[in-house]
Amino acid sequence: MLNERKVGFIGAGNMAEAMIKGLLQSGASKPENIVASDVREDRLSFLHELFEVSVCEQNPEVVKRADLVVLAVKPQIMESVLIELTNTLDMSKLIISIAAGISLANIESHLKRDLRLIRAMPNIAALVLESATAICPGKHASNEDLKLAKAIFDSIGKTVIIEEGLMDAITGLSGSGPAYLFLIIDAMADAGVKVGLSRDNALTLSAQTVLGAAKLLIETGEHPGRLKDLVTSPGGTAIAGLHTLEEGGLRTTLINAVEIATRRSRELGEMMEKK
Numbered sequence: 001m002l003n004e005r006k007v008g009f010i011g012a013g014n015m016a017e018a019m020i021k022g023l024l025q026s027g028a029s030k031p032e033n034i035v036a037s038d039v040r041e042d043r044l045s046f047l048h049e050l051f052e053v054s055v056c057e058q059n060p061e062v063v064k065r066a067d068l069v070v071l072a073v074k075p076q077i078m079e080s081v082l083i084e085l086t087n088t089l090d091m092s093k094l095i096i097s098i099a100a101g102i103s104l105a106n107i108e109s110h111l112k113r114d115l116r117l118i119r120a121m122p123n124i125a126a127l128v129l130e131s132a133t134a135i136c137p138g139k140h141a142s143n144e145d146l147k148l149a150k151a152i153f154d155s156i157g158k159t160v161i162i163e164e165g166l167m168d169a170i171t172g173l174s175g176s177g178p179a180y181l182f183l184i185i186d187a188m189a190d191a192g193v194k195v196g197l198s199r200d201n202a203l204t205l206s207a208q209t210v211l212g213a214a215k216l217l218i219e220t221g222e223h224p225g226r227l228k229d230l231v232t233s234p235g236g237t238a239i240a241g242l243h244t245l246e247e248g249g250l251r252t253t254l255i256n257a258v259e260i261a262t263r264r265s266r267e268l269g270e271m272m273e274k275k
């Protein structure tokens with residue numbers, strides 16, 4: 001079904017590039033069904049050469065040519081883009097916004113009409129087609145619309161459907177999560193260096209260990225506690241390390257980090273709404 005739709009991207013930056021790559025690599029779409037616009041000519045020629053997709057400099061032209069429009073500009077640019085597109089966006093198009101912190105109500109208030117809207121929050125791992133994405137439907141989006149949006153984000157990773165009220169929690173967990181894990185990987189690499197490994201080897205091994213552990217958990221569907229039990233032998237090394245992590249409050253620290261990032265996301269959203 002997605003294969004037959006024309007997908008338009010307003011803004012041809014990092015996220016649009018990741019999404020186009022995912023759509024094409026997974027076979028969910030074809031180059032002739034994708035069109036993108038941007039203010040930067042270099043981005044347009046880059047995407048055209050890399051993926052053989054259509055490009056144009058006019059945002060309204062993309063909307064006219066697409067069945068499904070992805071709003072992929074920075075949140076600060078959103079208002080001017082919505083004003084520019086007011087007369088072209090209508091109920092015949094499915095509109096997906098990936099702009100962080102911009103609510104469905106905010107978009108609706110700018111466009112002043114009923115629209116089939118979906119809000120999405122992918123993360124930076126979209127660049128390697130491993131995004132953790134949450135999507136939520138606006139009041140006029142149908143189940144079919146939601147399925148189409150899910151198919152798009154499934155092509156760049158894993159997708160969950162949530163209520164909009166949980167978007168700040170998503171920002172705190174999977175939106176900001178890559179930053180937490182980069183810190184953990186860096187710290188593990190430091191630890192490797194402290195116990196005698198070269199920096200290169202320590203970083204390679206710590207990043208691969210995080211990737212491998214996540215993959216094992218996802219592919220086996222096992223509870224993380226059970227996998228932890230599997231790798232801890234009585235009186236062994238892993239349980240000694242785990243004891244130290246619990247003593248240092250790693251679990252509580254991570255819970256606090258997600259909670260505080262969720263709160264910060266809510267504050268930033270409120271500030272943006274006031275503007």
Ligand SMILES: NC(=O)c1ccc[n+]([C@@H]2O[C@H](COP(=O)([O-])OP(=O)(O)OC[C@H]3O[C@@H](n4cnc5c(N)ncnc54)[C@H](OP(=O)(O)O)[C@@H]3O)[C@@H](O)[C@H]2O)c1
Nearest residue numbers: 011012013014015038039072073074075098099100122124
């Ligand atoms: N990157 C992430 O990890 C991530 C994660 C979740 C959500 N998001 C959301 O995804 C959206 C896109 O992020 P991104 O990282 O892809 O940003 P980006 O790389 O900066 O891409 C946005 C593109 O839009 C262009 N642009 C600016 N004004 C425009 C206009 N009026 N019409 C058309 N194009 C215009 C920008 O050009 P200039 O560079 O000249 O401004 C840029 O090429 C943002 O709203 C962000 O909140 C990003």
